[in-house]
Amino acid sequence: MSKRMLWRDIRCTFRKSIGRFVSIVALLALGAFALVGLKVSGPDMRATAERYVSGYQLADIAVTGDMGLDEDDEAKIEQASGVEKVEYGYLKDVTVSGTHDAIRIWSKPDSISEFEVIDGRLPESDGEIAVSSGLAEEHPIGSTIDFDEKAAVDGSMALSSHSFTVVGVVNSPEIISDTNQGVTQSGTGNLAGYAVAMPDVFDVDYHMVARLAYEDTAGLDPFSQTYLDLVAAHKGELEDLLKDQPEHRLATIQAEYQDSIDEGQKKVDDANQQLSDAKSQLDDAAAQIADAHQQISDSDAELEDAAAQLADGRDKLSASWDQLASGKDTLDATRSKLASSEPQFRSAAAQLADGRNQLDKKQAEYDAGVKALADAKTQAKQQAATAQAQIDDSRQKLEDGKARYKAGLVEPLDQLGGQLTDLGEQSGNEGLANLGKKLTDLGNQLESTQDDATLAKLAKNLANLVEPLENVGAPEELTDQIQNFDTFMNTDADPNTAGDDGGYIAVMAQLDTAQQQLDEQVAAGNAQFADKQAELDAAAQQLSAARNELSARQAEYDAGKATYDQGVAAYNEGLSTYYAGLDDWQEAATELQEKQGEYEEGAAQLAQAKDELASKEADYESGLAEYEDAKPDAEQKIADGEADLADARVTLAKLETPAYNVYNRRETPGAEGYTTYDSISEIVDSLANIFPYFLYLVAVLVVSTTMTRMVDEERIGVGTLKALGYDDRDVLKKFVFYGVTAAVIGTAIGVALGHTLLPYIVYSAYRHGFTLPPIELHFYWDVSLTCLALAIITVVLPAYLVARSELAERPAALLLPKAPAAGSKILLERIGFIWRRLTFLRKVTARNLFRYKKRSLMTIIGVAGAVCLIFTGFAVQHSIGVIADTQFGDIIGYDLIVAENAHVDEDEQAAINDLLSSDSMASSADVTYESLTKQAGAKNDEQDITLLVPEDTDEFAKYLDLRNRATGEQLELGDDGAVISERFAELTGTKVGDTLTFRDADNVERSVTVTGICEMYMNHFMFMSRPAYEKVFGKEAVTNAHLATLKDNGTEATEDMAARFMALSGVKGVVQSTMLINVIHDIVNSLDRIMTILIIVATLLAIVIVYNLVTINVSERIRELSTVKVLGFYDGEVSMYIYRETIILSAIAIPVGWIFGRLLQLYIITAVPPEKVMFSPTTGWLPFAISAGVVAVVVWIQYYIVKHNLRHIDMLEALKSVD
Secondary structure, eight states: OHHHHHHHHHHHHHHHHHHHHHHHHHHHHHHHHHHHHHHHHHHHHHHHHHHHHHHHHHHHEEEEEEEEEEEEHHHHHHOOOOOOEEEEOEEEEEEESSSSSSEEEEEOOOSSSSOEEEOOOOOOTTEEEEEGGGGGGTTTTTTTEOOOOOOOSSOSSSSSSEEEEEEEOOOOOOBBBBBOOBOOOOSSSSEEEEEEEEEBOOOOOEEEEEEEEESSTTTSSHHHHHHHHHHHHHHHHHHTTTTTTHHHHHHHHHHHHHHHHHHHHHHHHHHHHHHHHHHHHHHHHHHHHHHHHHHHHHHHHHHHHHHHHHHHHHHHHHHHHHHHHHHHHHHHHHHHHHHHHHHHHHHHHHHHHHHHHHHHHHHHHHHHHHHHHHHHHHHHHHHHHHHHHHHHHHHHHHHHHHHHHHHHHHHHHHHHHHHHHHHHHTTTTTTHHHHHHHHHHHHHHHHHOOOOHHHHHHHHHHHHHHHHHHTOOHHHHHHHHHHHHHHHTTTTTTTTTTOOOOOHHHHHHHHHHHHHHHHHHHHHHHHHHHHHHHHHHHHHHHHHHHHHHHHHHHHHHHHHHHHHHHHHHHHHHHHHHHHHHHHHHHHHHHHHHHHHHHHHHHHHHHHHHHHHHHHHHHHHHHHHHHHHHHHHHHHHHHHHHHHHHOOOOOOOHHHOOOOOEEEEETTTTHHHHHHHHHHHHHHHHHHHHTTTHHHHHHHHHHHHHHHHHHHHHHHHHHHHHHHHTOOHHHHHHHHHHHHHHHHHHHHHHHHHHHHHHHHHHHHHHHTBBOOOSSSSOOHHHHHHHHHHHHHHHHHHHHHHHHHHHTSSSSSHHTTTTOOOOOOOOOGGGOOOOHTTTTHHHHHHHHHHHHHHHHHHHHHHHHHHHHHHHHHHHHHHHHHHHHHHIIIIIIIISSSEEEESSSSSSSHHHHHHHHHHHHHHHEEEEEEEEEEEEEEEEETTTEEEEEEESSSSSHHTTTTTTOOOOTTBBBOOOSSOOOEEEEHHHHHOOOOOOOOEEEETTTOOOOEEEEEEOOOOOOSEEEOHHHHHHHHHHHSSOOOOHHHHHHHSSHHHHHHHHHHHTTTTTTTEEEEEEHHHHHHHHHHHHHHHHHHHHHHHHHHHHHHHHHHHHHHHHHHTTTHHHHHHHTTTTTTTHHHHHHHHHHHHHHHHHHHHHHHHHHHHHHHHHHHHHHTBBBOOOOOOOOHHHHHHHHHHHHHEEEEEEHHHHHTOGOOOOOOOOOO
């Protein structure tokens, strides 16, 4: 039997119910979109992170020590089993100079935990650095960045340089968060970024971090439980290997400190000994100087006697000398007079000779000047004559040329002019006659004119007539001659030279200019010659005067020379007499000199002794002065050395056992982003296990109802096919094909968008806070095929079952409409005073609601499901949106926790107290602050717990409101037990009265009884009284921290105050509330975006559900509506006849949806939050209002659509009957 009729009927069914088909596809697509999208978003996010951290070889485990890692520590670490590679490196937290920004500088790694280079490159030399992407805007590549480093307790610095050139921008797989990069003991207490430098920049003799990669973790999903279990085992092994290292490391450091102390003590002792030795040497020198003074006094007496004898001998010798000296003075006067005259004579002779030489030289210069002037005159005359000849020659050539052209043109012009005039007059050609007259006139002017400018114009006028002349057949020789004349006069007078010279007029002008210049040059030369001749004449006169003067001076010289020769002879005679007397005196003087020598020798020895004594006294005074000057410095250095030794001994006494920290990827300092990212992906997974399934359930229920009603509508068509002979399988194909087609199309759309759009939207909601690459999309066959199978089952199975039931009837029965549901009195009918007041249409509505219970129930379920999903979305947004304001507005009242170092001296404590009492502070309270740990949670992570023990519990209540969330009861800190935060209690499964075990800062296990669970939404807290602390820890609680409230608690002011506290040497760290608020806001904003997406999907689902249910209701009751319309009811009444049911059912469904939405909200806020966060279970009014409002708007819009459609109903439909 042909199947054409069957397939025609199937196609007709598609055309008739295109709206229903689209709604089914839309419902399935929305369900698949939400289910697949949320199911694959978490895995895609983790796959993206896995590719990133694997690509940059993120370490599986990192090990740090409070005092670094020495060779013995490294030997222990390398004993760990299964290690593929281990790398050691350095790190140091510093601040950017001039700011409070704390930066962690890492050493450049080799192959573990490599850096992603965003721009530029990694450092290659000690002066280079690469900064994190968050710092790149303020410190771009090429800029210089300077750091301030806080010195260690011994005053040393870890960095050898604090100024670097930025060469690159990097991201680190260890810190993938932009907003929460970890805590630090620098700056504000929170890292603002990080950087990487060369290892040689770190000037320490130990490593600071060890990074390990294991063989058995390679290729594993780092977020899987298998990986976490393996890493936990390796971590435990390392902790066992390093358990004895703290004491060993402490002993090593103590030994190093003791060696330094011993060496310092030796230096102090040596300085004291040197000071004592110097004092002894000065005392010895003072005794020696006193002895020398006595010896010199005796020698002075002996020399005085010898000096008296020498004085008598000198007196006698002096008298004899006076006589000689008188004669010598006379001779000297004569000799001096002669000597003074001799230079004058020599000078005069020299001057005469020089005068003669100068005179001869001037005569030669004069003769040369006369000759040069004559030669110059001759040359100038020759040059002027040559130039004048050239000008005259050129002028003559021009004149000859002009005359030649005039002579050659006058007569031919006159002849041709006459001819043309006659010919024109004879022929009556006026133009020709005028041309002839013009030629004649021009010829006459040419002959008579002598002015060159006029001739040039005539030449131009003649040239303008060349073309008319050529037209009348003038001789070519004449026209050429005219043109040549014009060229000669106006363009080029000398065609033999290159280029145009401007013609006769221009050349003549040039010649006139040249003539003028030549005349000026000749005149100037003649003037110069006249001046030169005058100079020569003056020189001749000067030469004549000089000769006369020289002759007079020569005569004067000759007379003086004769007088001088006579004086010299008289002087020589007197000099002979003088030398004879001098010999006698010298003999007596020699004897006296010998005695004087003996005296001077004794005096010299005495003087030398005095000099030596003076030198020794000077040395002594100098040494004493140096001693006195150096003594205070030496004593101060000794005192400083002793003070340093005292400080070193105090530091040695303060040294505590260092902690060795073994971190997995989730625990590494700065890895908060890694953990948060994993938590976010798990939040998406948690939502995927709740929200989309519920949404899908609502969608498939509506789809199932739609397909069931479709089969009912197709009852007569089914009967027709059976009557035509089609078997049951053929008929069932119609519904199966319809359902499978809708399921495949809807699922395909939903799966495609769910694998692409939703993961991208979800990832984009979180990526702004992380430094990860774009999301890596994968296709997941399991969830896709599951969606397809669910869609096919949901759409096909109900239709198949109902169709099977219908096919069990006979064809004749199927060709008749299905009997309406049996009517019976409803409860409202039994309430007479109400029922009687209802109109007919309202009574029909009431009966239909109870008569068609299945239809009503599905409407309620569909609308309630949409309300539930919308309510849940807004309720969850409220739950996550209020936690920041609640925690830091109602519960926590402090802005900072300022933690002190373990040993704080008086000066450090005073500095802390001064800042706590500064004008910026509103108030503060003393507490004991400790960090505790406990492994808890689904992944057994190490949870950080903040322990606060107030010094004054009444004062403590002003800073922190300890209350039970459920009851609002205030919690007291008793002498026993502890109060813990609610989220921590949930993670550990602890209830009031239970015993909780944990580890303290020294990794010692402690236990405490839980006496209360307080409301707290962020981080884990434990609170104890001082007596309870003493019982749990076995020691008295020591105040080591302060809760501080600021007058200005804005983010900038809080960070500034935190930085001021961190700059104090007695402060260990600062916890800021603003940082926690920012972390909460990041989580809230990201979850808010996801919930917004789900709200949009839920709203679309509500629209499709209401449209689908209303459309089906109208199509099922089209005959009923036609009948009501035929009976005369208005369009509004006809619409309300059926739509009143929808309104009533929707009104019932809204509170039902609220109930289920509230339950779903409570489930989500329990299953979704990260381990450190608790969502508020409150709801607020907005979810109620918006969920009801959305449904009301959709129902209202749908009402007008139905009203519009009902206007076009064919009323004859009511008259149709089934044969």
